[in-house]
Amino acid sequence: MKWLDRFAEKSARRVARSSSRRSFIAKAGTVMLGAAAVPLLPVARANDSSRPPAPTESGDPDSCDYWRYCAIDGYLCGCCGGSFNTCPPGTTMSPITWLGTCTNPVDGKDYIISYNDCCGQSSCGRCLCTRSEGDRPVYQPFLSNDINWCAGSPVDVSYNCSTAVVLGLAVAE
Amino acid sequence: MKWLDRFAEKSARRVARSSSRRSFIAKAGTVMLGAAAVPLLPVARANDSSRPPAPTESGDPDSCDYWRYCAIDGYLCGCCGGSFNTCPPGTTMSPITWLGTCTNPVDGKDYIISYNDCCGQSSCGRCLCTRSEGDRPVYQPFLSNDINWCAGSPVDVSYNCSTAVVLGLAVAE
Amino acid sequence: MLRKLIVPVCLLLQSTVGFAEIERESLPESRVLPGPSPHWVWVSDMAFHNMPDGKVYLVDGDSGKFLGMLSGGLGFTALELPADYSQIYSPETYFSRGSRGERTDVITFYDPRTLQPNGEVIIPPKRLQGMPTHNYSALTDDDRFLIVYNFTPAQSISVIDVQERRLVGETETAGCALVLPSGNRRFQMMCGDGSLLTVTLNDAGEVTNKQRNEPFFDPNDDWVTEKAVRWGDTWVFVSYLGTVYPVDVSGDRPRPGKTWSLFSEEEKQASWRPGGIQHLAVHLTSDKLYALVHQGQDGTHKDPGQDVWVYDLKTQKKLQEIKLEKLSSAIQVSKDKAPLLFSVFIGNPALDVYDALSGEYLRSVDEIGMTPTVLQTP
């Protein structure tokens, strides 16, 4: 898909631009490819035990008030045949998406959440969940939940549901 | 459209078959092309004043209990930008359709109603009306409201709404 | 393509601040389904208000879990499921511009475990579009050929070889409709005069014989619905007023059996009658007929009901009356020995699950599309 080539080269520019900026939001905007990296770099990153452990969580991942969904806007994949981090059968995960920063009530820490869309079938239609905490306008794409992120998937823009993958800890400076 | 040729030739057979039958229903089944004739033969039939007048009617043509809708199953075109005998803008009337026999409460007479579908846009979605008095199974097509009659329209099967055109008086024998 | 992306990814991860990686959770990917459970059900949704976007949903009747879905195109009716469930066949219709432009009808092949399409056969753009029910298409008994009923309004059938994945051809069937399989190379169609057309195929799937038989019922008296169900070698037809017409299709020509009624004289007086979009279901191993019934007058033959009456097809006796929790326009029974009874109502998008033996209400699964129509069990 041709856009990938152009996108790579653009991303480099975006880094250059944003690394001179100070705000966390701007920087969060630049790490969005980290989300892409999860599915794209399994081998390179598989056995890294040096990192802090994944967060301890509580709550129902199929309920809209689950902590990871603070910036979501869509159908919960857990109600659609997938889970909060797995796409339903028949759909393909978009590697590129928007990011949110949600507070885990268990440890009180802020985590970066990657809301990867699942694509290639029409709307699931179940567990529609709209919470836009930290959501930004569409001209700040990687913080905007108004964009159909299936645009970044190999199967294009048919949107089925949204996942919420913990990408990392949000480190305040 | 090729099917028309085949259809013409088939219709002839259907006449041959049904004219030997005794029941009114069977015969009503054979006149369905009369409905098609209304839009298709304007000149040939325009100034014929020898016929009985059109029925006197009462009631709201945008209401599902209007007498003409006794065998309808669909959206009322009067709520969709058309009327009980006119298609909405942007749609095309199917010349071939199913027939019903409805009693006009004003004169107590039975009339043959032609439920011509309006086609070429997606569903209108307004004033859905399902009354199936005299409706027959899909293997008796011209008395069946389960069939998408846009199949007979030049713009094919996208169904928008249904009209109810008075075709004639039902004459009991 | 991956390699192209990896470079900027690493670049970005290095240049990133305000972000600390943690132990990565299980790799996001698409779920793969296990082999089918007899308690799964496929729920068709024609999306009547948005017809170009028909869908079909897979639900596990035991857990009530929604397992996945397929998009089915314009005027979606139902899937075709071979006995071994090795593939899913879906007759679909599309326009190049959604609801206008060039029409393309296809049989799409789906992998039943990944629900990903793995092929298609383009068929004549003529498949019947109408209020969905079963019997608009069918597989031959050996699951080799798929027969699709066409209506343009010229009537015909298309034959697809699903093994070689090719269109065999189209044959005119003037005056006759629907597809009722009766063997590896034979099926019946219902004709407007109350007769059946017996169509025979050769091993290439070509139509070798079309035989129209005498009417087995009198349409001028009481019509049988098009929602007939199969009981082994017998097709079971039920009329608007509840008369049951069994027709043996094991031979070269159909043999109508002795008719009986779903209703006693008293029940007829109380105007009980069958009704619905899919108002009949058969549980083969127990020879039971499940009939969705209601009290109503002429014109209610497609109305929903809240009662399912169960009959022994051998003795033709009523065994049981099941009172449903909610209105129903379609019922289906799973094929196993501990069967579930599934029910949906087109006016309320939820799937209701009952114990098909005791009739006990088990659970309801909500948010099942917009206008659910047809139920199918593997």
Next chain:
Amino acid sequence: MLRKLIVPVCLLLQSTVGFAEIERESLPESRVLPGPSPHWVWVSDMAFHNMPDGKVYLVDGDSGKFLGMLSGGLGFTALELPADYSQIYSPETYFSRGSRGERTDVITFYDPRTLQPNGEVIIPPKRLQGMPTHNYSALTDDDRFLIVYNFTPAQSISVIDVQERRLVGETETAGCALVLPSGNRRFQMMCGDGSLLTVTLNDAGEVTNKQRNEPFFDPNDDWVTEKAVRWGDTWVFVSYLGTVYPVDVSGDRPRPGKTWSLFSEEEKQASWRPGGIQHLAVHLTSDKLYALVHQGQDGTHKDPGQDVWVYDLKTQKKLQEIKLEKLSSAIQVSKDKAPLLFSVFIGNPALDVYDALSGEYLRSVDEIGMTPTVLQTP
């Protein structure tokens, strides 16, 4: 084709019994619309639950009559209406298999009186798909060129010459989004750092200059929504917290004006803020700004509201508070001297009509699609 049919028709009419013709009622045909009324409104419906079947409905605000509709394809956003209403332009997206297969994006041309398509231009299959709002595409001030914002996620714009009905080309706009026209050959785009990109076209529609200006607001402080509205030579931006940023776009480079707030200190304390899918509207001839507002916290910038506050854009004073009958996620005001205020809520498919001067509730039109989003007046 007609002649072919006339033969069997006559044949049939002769052979028919049990049927007597009567005086034929007016020939069935499709209705043709009169010229536009300023009180007409186009209501976009993205059909969120069935996204391949977006629609847009035309309603007469005076009578409440539903006048017609157009099908808009997958992820439908809004129409483009030239000032003379001589054509309707519709950016649309389709897939060869409904929600999969080959993607085709087009500008479809519709006759505004018959609502029949009369042409299309195929554009790059990249138009932004997202929650609909205005400003995803726009016409230049002379209605000659249509600009479509693309997101794949690479950002670019497509330029279409609607007079010659051809695609002029596509231009990268890395980091900048949306289309805010500011002249016959100029428009602005909003960039992630709070700046505007000024794009200049030549008379062939080719991009001759892209000039990125300094940020006119600080995104780290308070974001302006993408739902900016135009007031003559000024684009009016409103932030999440209600700060108004007027930007004069009459010159080669945008000139930010003096900011002001929709809310008094007390109102801010009571956490009033703007919100909705289309939360701003301008009535040009009276220099009025209509703002949909509600009380809420961070994250409610797209929440519906039930209050429309009216401001004088010249004096920046609040003139009026309109209490709506129902929740609203989108508002629009007609362009005439006796303007109507239109309102829809994506969660309840009805169109509400108010007197835009008195704020009086006039009527509601029900059954307007599934998920109404954007309102446009001719």
